[in-house]
Amino acid sequence: MLRGSFSSAREAFGKTLTKLGEDDKNIIVITADVGDSSRASYFKEKHPDRYFNVGISEQDMVNFAAGLATVGKKPVVVDFAMFAMRAWEQIRNTIARMNVNVKIMVTHSGYSDSGDGSSHQALEDIALMRVLPNMTVVVPADAAEVERSLPEVLKLQGPLYYRIGRDYSPPITSSMDYNFQIGKATVLREGDDIAIMGAGVLLWDALKAAEELEKMGISAAVINVSTIKPIDEQAIEYYARKTGRIVTVEEHSIYGGIGSAISEVVVKKYPVPMRFLGATGYGRSARSQRDLLDYFGLTPKSIESLVLELIR
């Protein structure tokens, strides 16, 4: 935790997917003209006969993938998170309703497409995906967890939404040694007074905040809830009971996202006071993802304030 260097989530994604394609000849990669930007095109270099760029046609891409899955292929749909949402109804009515084995793997989620501005920044996709029956939702924390989780999620039979950013990937799990399991949260840091839970790049901010809080004598646990659905109810309940307070962090709207998913478990199993850190509106352009996180207050400082609000 917090050891290791910054790396790129999409680079890890493109390389790992390409490697997995060597062993599993059923994997087919489909993109809507964002092969280079998403690094899906690495797969094309090695496996050109199993790579389709359908053009800027997201709806067609989704149903095309469903058809391929129905005759036994393992299609991986790769798109920007935002534009995959253009085909939400196709995902809902064909992929999820027919429960077919299509993996929807998106890059450029959250604020990661910083320069392009609010049209390209997906802050609503987790909510839209986790509401769907049959859909599994996974948000890896960093590039290292992409490498660790990708082989596992591709073993799953059924629809899956897999969400990564672009190049900003601070080290969160890179120094850790664990097996990624769908539906299993991992402990990044133990603590007794508060549990900070979430997924994605903001877990780095959570770990930074925990270090500062320690100096104030507050012991904060940090939990990586990388599977949003099915969520690890057991881990959430355990830390609710242990610490009595929870702050959630996400690079996504706080309405319907990871914090909401965690709170659904908390109110059912063991209600404790909670605070939610995440987006509440649209993004904007910036020169870097970090600039946006700072601008919208998704920082270690904000996490510390929410923790102190609950403890005082």
Added chain:
Amino acid sequence: MGERDGIPISIDELNKMKAIAERARKNVIKMQFYDQSVHVGSSLSSIDILTVLLFRYIRDSQDKINKDWLILSKGHAAPALYSVLHEKGLIKEDELWKIQSIDGLLQGHPEIFIPGVDMSTGSLGQGLSFGIGVATGIKMAGGSGRVFVMMGDGEQDEGEIWEAMTHAIARKLDNLIAFIEINGYQLDDSTSNVKPKEFLEEVWRAVGWRTFSCDGHDILSIINAVEEAQKAKKPAVIFAKTLRGKGFTPIENSKKQRATPDVTREFLFSS
């Protein structure tokens, strides 16, 4: 290729198919007694084409790449599909009368848990893309399966149709045959009042499809079109002229989907 592909149809077979379509047609009309919301008009428009496909061309099998696929993209014609599947022996008669009921199998739109249904549909414009996926998968695996996709003319308003129409050409598929029924009506109004569609055939041809046309209520005409379409060596589309409510005079060639039980009863007794 199906067993009977390319074999001229005998008078016997022709009469048999006509009788099947007539029985299926009557059963769709009868469904109105049991459920007052089924899409009778749209179903009667599709019934002859579905009969020809299911009784002459579609080879069913557990082997996904060597069977033929029937995708009812205009899912609201589900009653027609169910009635023809009943004639095939795949759906029991009492299920036809339980359509859309809480304890019935048959849903308002096709679902893959219903025997004989290859894709869950209902939201328009999605069947062709799915069909392209199936047809591509079959070709990658070296299978002999063919894919038939049934669409409506109103459905052509959907943007995904354009995405799929252009995609099929890029995939160079020769195992994909689409039907577009031209019955001239969509939900609210006649298609010409909503959005003119006379240009459709020209557009599909310009994009690279082989286009054919037929009388969608004439069994021989449908068969001839399918035979020709199979020789196309590229994606083929058949524009089938049909009538909404064909054979049920109280609603024939109108935007009406159904008639009252009294009118229906009178029609069935007198026919």
